[in-house]
Amino acid sequence: MKLKTVDLALCGLFAAILAVCAWITVPFGPIPFTLQTFGVFAVLGILGGKRGTISILVYLLLGAVGLPVFSGFHGGVGALFGVTGGYLIGFLLTGAAVWLAEKWFGDGFWSFTLSAIIGLLLCYAFGTAWFMILYTKGGNEITLAGALGMCVIPFLLPDAIKLAVALLLRGRLKKLVPKG
Secondary structure, three states: OOOHHHHHHHHHHHHHHHHHHOOOOOEEEEEEEEEEHHHHHHHHHHOHHHHHHHHHHHHHHHOOOOOOEEHEEEEEEHHHHHOHHHHHHHHHHHHHHHHHHHHHHHOHHHHHHHHHHHHHHHHHHHHHHHHHHHHHOOOOOOOHHHHHHOOHHHHHHHHHHHHHHHHHHHHHHHHOOOOO
């Protein structure tokens, strides 16, 4: 995988955009509403699967080393390995889904839209499983329906709106960004 200087600069810039999106937070139970998923969709839509996934990885690594890039200005491995950390790591699954779809079907509107939805579902599944494992290890009990009711269902409509807005931005901005 060969990256040019412009690719590295764009990956860093969009990792910073992800951090800003994470800081825009509305508290809601154990998992806050943030613009992180919007940021993930926008990064992948504008940069493409490869550079977008690298941006997500850079964002996660910045948080892992302690920079306050996650929601609530948190950082560190504790944030990644906490009960909601599975959703953060799940962003890489969204990136992988978009990247694979691009390789197989191109980067058209429908390919991106469907792969972003599939990627989000993978993120939900991974994050919810992670949440349930750590939540029950903490001495709490929760069913799958309870976890979905807490961690997924309240986010379906907001995430659909975030994807729609990211699709609009993608349509306007993708052509302005140098191809990777």
